[in-house]
Amino acid sequence: MQWYLSVLRQYALFRGRAQRKEYWMFVLCNLIVTLVLGLVGSLLGVKETLVNLYSLAVLLPSLAVGVRRLHDTNRTGWWILINLIPVLGLLLFIYFMVCDGDRGLNRFGDDPKALSSLR
Numbered sequence: 149m150q151w152y153l154s155v156l157r158q159y160a161l162f163r164g165r166a167q168r169k170e171y172w173m174f175v176l177c178n179l180i181v182t183l184v185l186g187l188v189g190s191l192l193g194v195k196e197t198l199v200n201l202y203s204l205a206v207l208l209p210s211l212a213v214g215v216r217r218l219h220d221t222n223r224t225g226w227w228i229l230i231n232l233i234p235v236l237g238l239l240l241f242i243y244f245m246v247c248d249g250d251r252g253l254n255r256f257g258d259d260p261k262a263l264s265s266l267r
Contacts, residue, residue: 152177158216159209162225166216167249167260174213178206219256220249 151173155166185202189195215225221244230237230244252259 149177155209155213156206158212160212162212162215163219164216164257165220165249165254165260166213167220168217168246170260171213171217171245174210178210214245217245219254220260221247222250222254222256 151170155170155174181202182199185198186195189198192198211228214228218225218227223244227244228241230241233240249259249261252262
């Protein structure tokens with residue numbers, strides 16, 4: 149849960165780097181919240197409304213953590229637009245998200261994995 153809240157606290161921070169764990173834990177929490185809201189919404193008869201409001205609320209944090217994750221792999225944040233290409237773009241984006249980040253300093257900042265091990 150700390151990873152999810154950490155991303156929400158940095159909801160509009162597009163600078164810096166995010167390690168794999170931060171990105172994927174946020175994605176997992178989003179999936180769980182979406183499923184729960186979908187279930188509650190379908191019981192209340194407003195399934196799409198709850199899920200759509202939640203998706204809108206986490207749109208900016210999702211984009212920000214995606215850009216920071218791309219930075220960790222030494223790619224510019226503009227690569228997030230690859231998702232606009234159907235199927236192939238999504239597959240390439242997923243590949244970028246599962247790649248290990250650069251060790252040490254890159255043009256986007258310090259290695260978040262090294263920084264977290266120092267704490």
